[in-house]
Every structure is written in structure tokens, then in C-alpha cells.
Amino acid sequence: MKIHLTSVFVDDQAKALHFYTEILGFVKKHDVPVGEKDRWLTVVSPDEPGGTELLLEPAGHPAVKTYRDTLVQDGIPLAQFAVDDVRAEYERLRGLGVRFTQEPVEMGPVTTAVLDDTCGNLIQLATQAQ
Template identity: 65%
Template sequence: MRINLTTVYVDDQRAALAFYVNVLGFTKRRDIPVGEASWLTVVSPESPDGPELLLEPAGHPAVKPYRDALVEDGIPLAQFAVDDVEAEYARLTSKGVSFTQPPTDIGAAVLAVFDDTCGNLIQIVAEKPETAEGPPS
């Protein structure tokens, strides 16, 4: 079993596509019209045949209270892996991305949280390599 597709709910699919492609650096994979919306996915350019991220319209009535509660509590909806959180933080802040949590060393990893401008908090994380003595501290 493997993860093939996961979803983030977005207020506006075209604005989300612009942010996820032009700011974050993902690549558009699918854009299939489905009624008034699209089956709109992006992938990592590092893994073009890997898992897809569906930019799902946030129209379902359960989405708004769910996302509002997560944002209010500072809980990210999704997590993306990066090689260097500090470098990604610098790159994204230079593009105007607003972070709710700056790079933070939590022992086994470094993480940061940003607002995706589409109604979600997203966490970026870089795990520290394990040493010969065991997992990172």
C-alpha cells in the first residue's frame, strides 16, 4: 500500500494553483474540468510520478469549521518535507509568504509553519539524519 493522493481544501483553485506552483515550486499534474471546478493536482518536481496533492474546493459545509479550528489552534493541515528548513524559510519569506512559526529545532527535526494563502497552515520539516549511536536527539 502507498499514498497516491492527498487533499488540501482551498478557497479558490486558480489562486491556489498559482501559489503552489509559482511560490512553493510544485508542478501542475492534472487539470480536469469537473462541473464548476476541476480535478486539479500538483506534484513535487523531484517526484513527478509520486503522490499528488489535490487542490480541492472548500465548498463542503464541514470544511470551513474544520479548517478554522485547525488554524485557530495553529495546527497544520499538511506537512511537506524539505532538505533545509532555514533555506526554505528564507526563500519563501522573500516571496512574501507569512510564517506562523519560524524554523524551530525540535531535536529529531527542524520545522516551520506557514499560511498557504488558501485557508490552511502548512508545515515544512527536515528530519535530522540518524547517527551511528541511534536516532537524532
């Protein structure tokens, strides 16, 4: 068994696609119309095009707002992405205007930082010491 797909709820799929591809560096994998305005829209790591897909899922369900608002209020990231060097990625993304809610912090063998994805979620970046 392996993880094939996971999702983040987003307020605006076009805005999310821009952020996740043009800013974070993922690549679009699937973009299929679903209904009148929604899409089955996934991105993947350019390093693993056949790897786990991230679905940029419309946040239309009524429970989503309370769920995401509570996570953000409590400072809890919805997802975590592995990066080679959190500090370097933090500097790169800040240079692109990304807002961080947590600067890089060492926690034992892991260094993390938390960013606002502009789509209603906090995302944690993490590097594990070699």
C-alpha cells in the first residue's frame, strides 16, 4: 500500500495552481473539468512526476471553512512538504513574497518552517538532518 493522492482545500483553483506551480515549483499533472466551475486539478513534484499527487480541491463543502479556520487559528499546518534545505527554501520563497507564520526552527533532527499558501492553508516545510 502507498499514498497515491492527498488534497488541500483551496478557495480558488486558478490562484492555487499559480501558487503551487509558479511559487512552490510543483508541476501540473491533471486538469479535468468537473461540473460547471470546478476541476480535478493535481500537481506533483518535478522530481517525482509519477509520485504522490496533491489535489487542489475546491473548498465548497460547508465543514471546510470551520476546519481550515481552526487549523490556521491554532497554527497547525494542513500538509508538510520535504525540502532539501528549509533555510534556503525559506529565503527563496520570502524573496517571492511568500508570508511565513514560522521562520525556520530546529527541532532535534528536523528543521521546519510554516508558510501561508494564500489559499486558506498553512503548509510546513521540513528538512531532516542527514
